[in-house]
Amino acid sequence: MKNMSDIIEAYLKQVLSQDEQIEIKRNEIADQFKCVPSQINYVINTRFTIEKGYLVESKRGGGGYIRIAKVKLLDDVEIIDALIDLIGTSISYNDAYSLISRLYEDEIISKREGTLMLAAIDKQTLAIEEPRACILRACILKSLFKNLKYEE
Incomplete structure (x- = not known):
């Protein structure tokens, strides 16, 4: 059974599949799903991030809105540099x-390449305490991504 966050995420992604971007009112979506507005914030902040390919813009206040847009890739090298x-x-x-x-x-990468990258940055592979692991993970990931730019 799906939880409320999964249901809201699926709904927003379904709406996004019809348009390149959507504008929503947090309170209206909360009313529609009979949840608190902070639940909508949680879904947007955790499931619609730039890392996951979404650009989120919000305007607070009475006429406020949340705009969600799926980021389009213009060029593989450009997206790798951005990442x-x-x-x-x-x-x-x-x-x-x-x-x-x-x-x-x-x-941009194959399933095998992705699996190898994940193995290289896994917590068990790095086997050091978390603050240092995050720094090492960033170095490894940037090196892997830089190598992707030069692959044919």
């Missing part, structure tokens, strides 16, 4: 997983 910048100096396993999944979904 390298996004990684920064430290990245959690979950965020790294989202980035690798995005590359696979957009057919």
